[in-house]
Amino acid sequence: MALPKRIIKETERLVADPAPGIVAEPHEDNLRYFDVRIKGPDGSPFQNGTFHLELFLPEEYPMAPPKVRFLTKIYHPNIGARIDKHTLTIRLIYRFADKLGRICLDILKDKWSPALQIRTVLLSVQALLSAPNPDDPLATDVAKHYKEDEKDAQRVSREWTEKYASG
């Protein structure tokens, strides 16, 4: 099963010239499946945490986006929404990362472009860690917490970082 040249090149660069705070390594038995660690950015409530993610390049990559998921629990206010096809109402689906670590990020969905890469995706995830955005109009409990008492919400984010991401 030949790996497309593009994936080989991206992998070589990820390993030889990693983005600061991001480690991504392919599994030996599946070169489309990456083990990822992202360091919590300094100055954010995720500082000193190392967040474990997994990334998979589907058959259609780069025409389809990579699939990315957090394996570490994280308290983060950004949320996603989508239109429910049956009721035509806006339904909250996930926070930035839901209970199963699924990430809501536009470039992983409708804003994906084949010009983006594994590196750009992981940098975007890292950027979301630096800049939790509680002003999203579709607030969940965490976003509400961030808006009403940012200090306390940051405290919980820090607590979760310490509890789940310091390993």
Next chain:
Amino acid sequence: MAKVPRNFRLLEELEKGEKGIGDGSCSYGLDNSDDIMMSHWNGTIIGPGHTVHENRIYSLKIHCGESYPDKPPTVHFLSRVNLPFVSQVDGKIDPLKLPVLQNWNRDKSLETILVEIRREMANLNNRKLAQPPEGTTF
């Protein structure tokens, strides 16, 4: 073809299950919505019509190990049922007696297991088997 790793495969199955599969006679979901490794699942089968199982609702538990989907999950009936491939001690399905588990490959899924079990219930040898009282559990 790219080989979809366990966790992304289970996420796909979860999303499919949440939308609802087939005619609704079989369904499944995660036992705990924050089970990050997605190991523990529950399944429901509505007994097929024109059999002793008609109108009965059967609950099952399904465990997907680390090697899923290269290896099949283990499946237990929670509701009492009398079928040749189900242990009458604990409700466990004997994988050697159920073709979908015995001939397991990556193309099969939690959905195909439940649909196959339901088909077995309606099979000529099983459709009239005497059943324990409705609503009893292992």
